[in-house]
Amino acid sequence: GENVGLHLPTLSVQEGDNSIINCAYSNSASDYFIWYKQESGKGPQFIIDIRSNMDKRQGQRVTVLLNKTVKHLSLQIAATQPGDSAVYFCAENTGGFKTIFGAGTRLFVKA
Amino acid sequence: DGGITQSPKYLFRKEGQNVTLSCEQNLNHDAMYWYRQDPGQGLRLIYYSQIVNDFQKGDIAEGYSVSREKKESFPLTVTSAQKNPTAFYLCASSRRLGGDSYEQYFGPGTRLTVT
Numbered sequence: 565g566e567n568v569g570l571h572l573p574t575l576s577v578q579e580g581d582n583s584i585i586n587c588a589y590s591n592s593a594s595d596y597f598i599w600y601k602q603e604s605g606k607g608p609q610f611i612i613d614i615r616s617n618m619d620k621r622q623g624q625r626v627t628v629l630l631n632k633t634v635k636h637l638s639l640q641i642a643a644t645q646p647g648d649s650a651v652y653f654c655a656e657n658t659g660g661f662k663t664i665f666g667a668g669t670r671l672f673v674k675a
Numbered sequence: 676d677g678g679i680t681q682s683p684k685y686l687f688r689k690e691g692q693n694v695t696l697s698c699e700q701n702l703n704h705d706a707m708y709w710y711r712q713d714p715g716q717g718l719r720l721i722y723y724s725q726i727v728n729d730f731q732k733g734d735i736a737e738g739y740s741v742s743r744e745k746k747e748s749f750p751l752t753v754t755s756a757q758k759n760p761t762a763f764y765l766c767a768s769s770r771r772l773g774g775d776s777y778e779q780y781f782g783p784g785t786r787l788t789v790t
Contacts, residue, residue, distance in 0.1 A: 598778070598779075605784070605786075606784065607679075607765050607767075607781030607784050608718075608765070609781070610778065610779075653717060653718070655779075661706050661723055661725055661769070661777060662733075663777070665717040665718040667715065
């Protein structure tokens with residue numbers, strides 16, 4: 565919605581720079597992790613996922629890193645563009661139907 | 676085009692009235708979900724349904740009700756018992772990936788304002 569992310573952590577980057585968005589997850593039993601992008605007034609969109617038996621996965625301009633030792637996920641966006649401005653959520657799934665979402669990070673891209 | 680539709684995009688109601696939010700999917704997914712999103716918070720699960728005619732309470736089900744009479748549809752009713760109903764409501768459905776993991780697809784959301 566229009567006020568989603570009003571008080572969220574914010575990352576501001578220059579267009580063309582790389583962005584790194586971090587997320588700490590809660591459950592050491594989680595075995596599937598997803599990053600979502602949410603633009604203002606829209607629903608979240610899937611970006612990339614990773615399973616717990618991997619520590620890195622690459623997509624188009626995006627890379628997800630998983631550190632199970634410290635329960636940490638990161639999303640790296642290469643050559644950040646103005647269209648990347650959004651709120652980014654990490655989510656964890658422990659198997660089954662329920663997924664736990666983080667609070668999100670707002671990414672601002674300066675032209 | 677396959678996807679999830681929610682209507683309307685904006686909804687206004689007076690306090691004390693029940694209101695029903697629509698969610699339809701044509702992805703042939705068995706599981707559907709309702710989330711609530713408030714500023715500065717992540718998505719919170721209201722209800723979910725694994726299959727037709729079955730649904731389970733999520734973390735914040737009080738003041739809400741759902742039905743799942745058809746696979747494609749999972750309407751959410753916000754009742755007058757919900758103390759703070761103004762929020763952005765998101766519907767999702769999921770497909771099973773390999774193993775026991777589920778990838779969720781989200782609708783565009785409905786912004787409910789109760790005054």
